[in-house]
Amino acid sequence: MIGNVGAVFLFEWKRSLTLPRMAWWLVLAGFPVFIVGLIRFGVDSAHPNAETDRAPRELWIGFLFALIPMLISMLGTMLWVTPAISAELERRSWVYLTVRPNGGVAVLLGKYMAAVTWVIPPALIGLLAGIILCRVSNGWQIWWALATMVCLSTPAYAAIYLFLGTVMPRRGMVLAVGYSLLFELVIGFVPALINKLTVHHHLQALLLLWCEMDIPPEFMQGAVALMGNTPEWEHLAFLLMYPPVLLTAAVAVLRASEFSSSAESDV
Amino acid sequence: MIELQNVTKLYGKVIGVNDFTLTLGPGAYGLLGPNGSGKSTLLNLITGQLRPTLGTVRVMGESPRNNAQLFRRLGYCPGSEGLYASVSAFEWVQYLQQLQGMTRAAAAAAARTSLELVGMTSAMDRPISTYSRGMRQRTKLAQAIAHNPDFLILDEPFSGLDPVGRHELTSVLLDWIGLGKSLLFASHVLHEIESITQSFLLICGGRLLASGTAEDVHRMMVGLPNDVALRCSDPHRLAALMLQEHVVDSARVVGETVTVSTRQPARLYDQMPAWVKASGIEVWEMHSADESLQALFNSLMKMHRGEQ
Numbered sequence: 103m104i105g106n107v108g109a110v111f112l113f114e115w116k117r118s119l120t121l122p123r124m125a126w127w128l129v130l131a132g133f134p135v136f137i138v139g140l141i142r143f144g145v146d147s148a149h150p151n152a153e154t155d156r157a158p159r160e161l162w163i164g165f166l167f168a169l170i171p172m173l174i175s176m177l178g179t180m181l182w183v184t185p186a187i188s189a190e191l192e193r194r195s196w197v198y199l200t201v202r203p204n205g206g207v208a209v210l211l212g213k214y215m216a217a218v219t220w221v222i223p224p225a226l227i228g229l230l231a232g233i234i235l236c237r238v239s240n241g242w243q244i245w246w247a248l249a250t251m252v253c254l255s256t257p258a259y260a261a262i263y264l265f266l267g268t269v270m271p272r273r274g275m276v277l278a279v280g281y282s283l284l285f286e287l288v289i290g291f292v293p294a295l296i297n298k299l300t301v302h303h304h305l306q307a308l309l310l311l312w313c314e315m316d317i318p319p320e321f322m323q324g325a326v327a328l329m330g331n332t333p334e335w336e337h338l339a340f341l342l343m344y345p346p347v348l349l350t351a352a353v354a355v356l357r358a359s360e361f362s363s364s365a366e367s368d369v
Numbered sequence: 370m371i372e373l374q375n376v377t378k379l380y381g382k383v384i385g386v387n388d389f390t391l392t393l394g395p396g397a398y399g400l401l402g403p404n405g406s407g408k409s410t411l412l413n414l415i416t417g418q419l420r421p422t423l424g425t426v427r428v429m430g431e432s433p434r435n436n437a438q439l440f441r442r443l444g445y446c447p448g449s450e451g452l453y454a455s456v457s458a459f460e461w462v463q464y465l466q467q468l469q470g471m472t473r474a475a476a477a478a479a480a481r482t483s484l485e486l487v488g489m490t491s492a493m494d495r496p497i498s499t500y501s502r503g504m505r506q507r508t509k510l511a512q513a514i515a516h517n518p519d520f521l522i523l524d525e526p527f528s529g530l531d532p533v534g535r536h537e538l539t540s541v542l543l544d545w546i547g548l549g550k551s552l553l554f555a556s557h558v559l560h561e562i563e564s565i566t567q568s569f570l571l572i573c574g575g576r577l578l579a580s581g582t583a584e585d586v587h588r589m590m591v592g593l594p595n596d597v598a599l600r601c602s603d604p605h606r607l608a609a610l611m612l613q614e615h616v617v618d619s620a621r622v623v624g625e626t627v628t629v630s631t632r633q634p635a636r637l638y639d640q641m642p643a644w645v646k647a648s649g650i651e652v653w654e655m656h657s658a659d660e661s662l663q664a665l666f667n668s669l670m671k672m673h674r675g676e677q
Contacts, residue, residue: 106468117453193453194447196451197416197445198445198451201416203438205440208468
């Protein structure tokens with residue numbers, strides 16, 4: 103079984119070494135750099151003679167957080183992992199894979215691993231370039247904190263999207279976009295128990311705990327109301343639990359489902 | 370080898386397979402049925418892609434759903450294309466053999482051997498997108514036989530092959546059967562199956578209508594109308610001639626083509642050269658559609674419904 107997953111992982115990686123995919127890889131790495139660069143340019147242009155950075159450190163960290171452990175991890179994994187099954191069904195290659203011993207499961211897990219390992223490097227490179235452009239104090243400490251978040255958020259988001267793509271392969275992308283907008287971007291900000299189910303909530307909490315930001319007391323009160331006083335280990339445990347729980351669920355759904363493209367079933 | 374007990378598969382309100390009961394021992398079998406008859410649904414049930422709505426499916430004594438052990442002994446060549454355009458046949462077959470549980474080196478060796486067996490050695494390193502339909506068909510077959518399964522299931526394997534390709538594939542499959550391996554081969558063309566095996570299963574409307582040898586099928590077809598189309602210089606006169614001789618039941622002329630329906634095809638084929646020579650009509654093309662088979666299915670369906 104491990105060998106099968108490894109075979110899918112290597113095959114998917116090899117297939118990803120095409121010009122369009124490499125271009126997409128560069129877009130993932132370059133997008134946050136481009137945005138941060140634009141802001142840097144705007145700030146520097148507005149205050150050409152300023153001796154200190156006129157944009158507060160917290161603003162830069164907030165941008166980097168929103169762009170990299172959140173947006174790049176979400177977008178990169180969503181586009182790769184959500185159509186894991188539907189792409190094979192549309193190509194009508196699914197049947198060739200699933201008549202192999204544990205073939206379907208190997209495809210699911212192999213594609214998951216390929217996606218995670220494919221998304222993390224551009225995110226880390228983009229983060230490094232972003233930190234250099236931001237010129238924030240304790241840059242390495244911020245890089246290290248946000249890089250750890252990337253390594254936590256990418257597997258978690260990939261697991262969520264893989265699960266959604268398995269539950270509803272034909273409408274997986276719609277479901278994934280809906281989930282991202284509703285849960286991660288709206289409910290993640292709702293101070294209620296349900297926000298603990300979002301990756302966003304735990305990442306935000308870790309951001310506050312790890313990045314030593316100078317937040318005004320009135321904002322800090324709001325943040326505490328949103329985050330609660332949950333200890334660090336609990337946030338880490340939640341984020342680390344997403345992949346095993348959701349991958350197990352996806353495998354269970356896969357084994358119970360009947361995936362057969364209409365062309366293969368002439369009835 | 371295969372045991373189906375009262376298997377029914379419903380797609381919502383549409384019946385894919387209807388109360389199918391069948392027991393097959395080891396050997397080679399042809400699954401014959403028109404397009405839309407339920408062949409692919411049946412094969413999807415046998416390969417565990419689908420779960421029966423009612424009844425049970427056993428293959429080599431085991432349920433095929435999510436059965437890793439069974440899949441090691443099963444080779445399946447689906448009717449759909451489903452190949453990755455950007456990879457080569459070698460890479461694709463090797464990948465699928467790795468999924469079969471082989472090491473990378475063993476999978477490479479198995480891929481090379483099977484591609485050689487289907488005559489794809491010279492083209493196996495080219496991207497699949499550059500292949501002809503026949504080459505893709507051979508590649509599909511290679512992935513099904515590379516792990517040397519005990520039981521091979523093929524869905525319309527001759528589709529898209531030219532006569533040379535058909536002949537070569539027939540040889541490969543006959544060699545396969547000669548090794549004592551089992552084969553289930555679905556097609557809607559009688560002579561394709563006939564070239565491989567003498568054991569037939571006739572399926573139509575999701576039901577098993579009949580089973581037997583090729584001779585049994587031909588015996589059933591005796592007396593059923595057989596359509597023959599002829600393109601000639603004077604279709605009206607040729608039609609009149611054949612009707613006058615009471616060889617055909619009906620004739621229809623469209624342009625240069627006369628299509629006749631006959632219950633005596635042997636007599637028609639026997640006497641045609643003499644009529645053509647005597648009348649001076651030039652016949653440019655003669656084509657016998659396999660309509661007799663469709664007529665057989667229609668007739669069997671009526672019998673099945675108790676209408677005959």
